[in-house]
Amino acid sequence: MEIFNILKEKIKEKDVITPKEMAIIDDNAEYLGVQKILLMENAGKAVYDKIKNIEAEEYIFLCGTGNNGGDGFVAARHLGRGIVILIGKESEIKTYEARENFKILKNLAEFGNIKIMEIRGFDDIEDIFESLKEKKAVIVDAMIGTGIKGELREPYRTIVNKIKELKKINKNIFVVSVDVETGNLESDLTITFHKRKTINKGNVIVEKIGIPKEAEYIVGWGDLKALKKRDKNSHKGQNGKVLIIGGSKDFFGAPILAGLAALKVVDLVGILSVNCVIDKLNHPEFIMYKVEDNYLSAQHVDYALNIAKKYDVVVLGSGLSNNNKTKSFVNEFLSKYDKKVIIDADAIKVIDYDNIEFSESYIFTPHKKEFEYMKIDLNNIEKVKSTIVLKGKYDIIFNSNNLKINKTGNAGMTVGGSGDVLAGLIGGLFATNEPFISACCGAFINGYAGDLLLKEKGYYYTALDLIEKIPNVLKLFE
Numbered sequence: 001m002e003i004f005n006i007l008k009e010k011i012k013e014k015d016v017i018t019p020k021e022m023a024i025i026d027d028n029a030e031y032l033g034v035q036k037i038l039l040m041e042n043a044g045k046a047v048y049d050k051i052k053n054i055e056a057e058e059y060i061f062l063c064g065t066g067n068n069g070g071d072g073f074v075a076a077r078h079l080g081r082g083i084v085i086l087i088g089k090e091s092e093i094k095t096y097e098a099r100e101n102f103k104i105l106k107n108l109a110e111f112g113n114i115k116i117m118e119i120r121g122f123d124d125i126e127d128i129f130e131s132l133k134e135k136k137a138v139i140v141d142a143m144i145g146t147g148i149k150g151e152l153r154e155p156y157r158t159i160v161n162k163i164k165e166l167k168k169i170n171k172n173i174f175v176v177s178v179d180v181e182t183g184n185l186e187s188d189l190t191i192t193f194h195k196r197k198t199i200n201k202g203n204v205i206v207e208k209i210g211i212p213k214e215a216e217y218i219v220g221w222g223d224l225k226a227l228k229k230r231d232k233n234s235h236k237g238q239n240g241k242v243l244i245i246g247g248s249k250d251f252f253g254a255p256i257l258a259g260l261a262a263l264k265v266v267d268l269v270g271i272l273s274v275n276c277v278i279d280k281l282n283h284p285e286f287i288m289y290k291v292e293d294n295y296l297s298a299q300h301v302d303y304a305l306n307i308a309k310k311y312d313v314v315v316l317g318s319g320l321s322n323n324n325k326t327k328s329f330v331n332e333f334l335s336k337y338d339k340k341v342i343i344d345a346d347a348i349k350v351i352d353y354d355n356i357e358f359s360e361s362y363i364f365t366p367h368k369k370e371f372e373y374m375k376i377d378l379n380n381i382e383k384v385k386s387t388i389v390l391k392g393k394y395d396i397i398f399n400s401n402n403l404k405i406n407k408t409g410n411a412g413m414t415v416g417g418s419g420d421v422l423a424g425l426i427g428g429l430f431a432t433n434e435p436f437i438s439a440c441c442g443a444f445i446n447g448y449a450g451d452l453l454l455k456e457k458g459y460y461y462t463a464l465d466l467i468e469k470i471p472n473v474l475k476l477f478e
């Protein structure tokens with residue numbers, strides 16, 4: 001934990017985050033036990049606290065079918081008056097927490113001062129907008145928040161334009177956006193939650209809603225949900241191709257474990273190794289590339305580069321051995337290969353760190369001892385563009401501007417080969433994802449697989465058991 005606390009000092013915390021980063025934090029707060037319905041209650045209350053002092057004849061809550069809309073339902077309930085306009089049908093509301101808050105409003109509707117409408121498009125509220133031309137009114141934009149994807153679609157586009165027209169005609173219209181302004185709406189005030197978003201514009205207030213700071217640091221299912229989804233009608237090779245370069249006369253199994261792990265997340269895995277590994281392989285699922293020697297060395301670099309260019313990611317190091325031959329291979333290969341590489345095990349040990357640039361296309365997976373070889377100067381962390389998974393009781397995942405800690409896993413993970421499994425798994429994820437999220441998710445999945453096995457078998461599980469558990473973990477959180 002010592003190094004984690006040093007890194008927390010050195011790696012500047014982000015004050016402004018993307019909607020995608022917020023969604024991960026949101027989901028990881030839930031992973032840590034903070035229920036979304038509580039966050040929604042606090043978010044809606046925060047909006048209410050800002051509008052309750054705005055004197056108006058009418059309060060309009062324009063609500064989408066996502067949790068942004070849910071925040072609007074809560075705000076309306078706290079205010080106790082106004083018109084709640086759901087843009088869509090109740091059955092289209094996407095989440096439990098938003099549905100529950102809509103139901104509460106329906107329970108109050110006939111007796112209180114909150115009117116509810118479900119609309120298909122602007123035409124259904126034309127008369128309301130007509131009446132607002134002469135009124136002092138607050139319009140709460142709870143249409144779309146961080147869930148925005150692509151260009152704003154109808155009927156939101158028209159509604160946003162009509163709000164802008166109304167504001168031009170009537171200076172007494174006050175627009176309050178929840179979390180994020182919908183489309184190009186110019187709001188008078190935006191109340192955003194937890195942290196300012198990159199897409200916020202104008203007059204923004206940041207409100208805390210109960211998300212613990214740790215939700216930004218601890219890897220959870222929110223990270224897994226952010227992984228790219230496999231495209232259902234993709235064909236062979238589109239979901240990533242990984243080449244394992246490793247093995248030697250001394251270590252036969254390591255590259256196979258890395259390859260089997262990668263195969264759980266991509267559809268094409270090659271193994272490039274020496275003959276005494278390849279000749280023993282009877283794994284039809286791998287494409288094999290053989291070098292006649294006991295160790296890979298500089299003379300094999302061109303051959304390896306030629307093969308590697310057909311792949312998205314190279315996993316370098318599993319069982320490579322640590323000697324002058326492999327040292328020459330690794331340093332020459334890395335000096336000429338400019339795509340994605342997972343650098344693991346012996347490869348970490350043989351790199352000449354005085355002559356390597358920590359490129360962002362590298363993910364290193366050292367344990368504590370191997371990390372010392374890397375001579376990383378924590379005072380110049382901004383130079384470390386590569387992502388590093390420092391394996392331990394808690395894995396610390398970091399690069400020059402990101403830091404997370406993974407708590408999954410247990411003492412059973414010290415079993416031989418679990419590091420090869422992790423390297424192969426991260427390699428598979430890295431084929432179609434960004435390096436930092438690939439590293440975080442690889443560490444989480446590998447450790448979670450170990451935790452499932454601990455329940456079933458105690459500490460007596462093997463690296464092959466871990467590999468077989470990977471799909472269960474992916475399925476659990478898809």
Ligand SMILES: NC(=O)C1=CN([C@@H]2O[C@H](COP(=O)(O)OP(=O)(O)OC[C@H]3O[C@@H](n4cnc5c(N)ncnc54)[C@H](O)[C@@H]3O)[C@@H](O)[C@H]2O)[C@H](O)CC1
Pocket residue numbers: 022023026039040043064065066067068069070071094143144145146147148149150151152153154156178179180193194209211
């Ligand atoms: N971050 C937090 O801690 C909290 C956030 N809350 C609120 O939740 C929203 C995010 O909710 P989510 O359900 O993920 O998505 P949205 O409601 O923002 O939007 C989804 C909604 O919008 C539709 N949609 C998406 N893109 C488009 C488009 N281009 N055109 C038209 N429609 C689109 C989509 O179909 C869905 O219906 C966050 O902003 C906060 O307000 C929590 O409630 C409190 C904690």
Ligand SMILES: [K+]
Pocket residue numbers: 068141142143144145177178179180181182
């Ligand atoms: K909004």
